[in-house]
Amino acid sequence: MIVFQSKIDIDPQSGGSVRLNKGDHVRVIDPEGQQVADLCAIAWTGATIDWLSTSQTRDITERLFPRLGECFYSERGHPLLTLVEDNSPCPHDMLFPACNRGLYDRAGLPDHPNCRDNFLAALQAAKVALPIVPDPVNLFQCSEPQSDGRLEVAASINPAGGNVLLRAEEDLLLVVTACSVDHHPTNGGRCTGITLEILSLHP
Ligand SMILES: [Zn+2]
Numbered sequence: 118m119i120v121f122q123s124k125i126d127i128d129p130q131s132g133g134s135v136r137l138n139k140g141d142h143v144r145v146i147d148p149e150g151q152q153v154a155d156l157c158a159i160a161w162t163g164a165t166i167d168w169l170s171t172s173q174t175r176d177i178t179e180r181l182f183p184r185l186g187e188c189f190y191s192e193r194g195h196p197l198l199t200l201v202e203d204n205s206p207c208p209h210d211m212l213f214p215a216c217n218r219g220l221y222d223r224a225g226l227p228d229h230p231n232c233r234d235n236f237l238a239a240l241q242a243a244k245v246a247l248p249i250v251p252d253p254v255n256l257f258q259c260s261e262p263q264s265d266g267r268l269e270v271a272a273s274i275n276p277a278g279g280n281v282l283l284r285a286e287e288d289l290l291l292v293v294t295a296c297s298v299d300h301h302p303t304n305g306g307r308c309t310g311i312t313l314e315i316l317s318l319h320p
Contacts, residue, residue, distance in 0.1 A: 119316045119318055119319075120316065120317055121315075122141075122317045125312070126310055126311075126312050127293055127313070128295065128310050130295060131230070133294075134243045134292040135290075135315060136288075136289070137285040138317070140317075142201065142318075143283050143315055143316070144281070144283075144314040145283065145293060146280040146314065147275050147277070147278070147280065147309075147311060148278065148309070148311075148312055150273075150275055150276050150277035150279060150305070150309075151257075151309075152295060152296065152304050153210075153257050153273055153304055154294070154296070154311045156256055156291070156292070156293050157169050157251055157253045157292045158191075158198055158285075158291050158292070159290045159292070160287040160288065160289040161288070165193075166247065167195065169189050169198070169254065170191055170192040170251060171189075172252070173191065173192060173194055174211060175211055177190045177194065181261075182208040182209055182211060182261075183200050184200070185201075186200065186201075187200060188286065196287075197285070197287055198284065198285060199283065199284045200282075201284050202280075202281060202282035203282075205257055205281060206275070206279070207257045207259050207273055207274060207275050208259065208260075208261050209257065209281070211252075212262075213258070213260060213268075214233075214253075215233040215250070215294070216297055217233035218231055221300075224300055226300060229297065232253070232294040235297070236292055239292045243290055245290060253294075258296075258303065259271045259274055270302070270303050295309070295310050295311040
């Protein structure tokens, strides 16, 4: 039996984290719609730290975008999360990095909030250090490659309440940021929050 355990609200243009036990489920919800949620997961095998890798996931699943029932894999090739439900019309991106200071500097927006800094702040708050900043899974992002090979980020078409349900395949730290892009259609021109619902398995 899956029972509701807790809820975390991530404010617009910020990030947060939650520890999940193997078998826990988390529903990532876009309450107001069109809001991209950057997601990463970090796991430990003994003293060895491991993290969700979009490139390993593309390689192992031989897909550009996640598919229902398939897993997101770690840097070391271990399954970390399974996509159990997809209640969103968006493809979810596994090609783009987190938005970052350089992106906003190039747009003439210095010192703009960004997912990379928010990810690092959430990691620091959780007292976790990673050797790199992994590229996230950009849930609810619409950025499928064009026929001529171009990568263009369109406005998210996620409706209010659109969500995905993920199952933890390891004990892990889940980090999510509500994407900060407000100068481009990515988030519908307006940054809103993301809600996480943690659901635990009870026999
Ligand atoms: Zn972002």
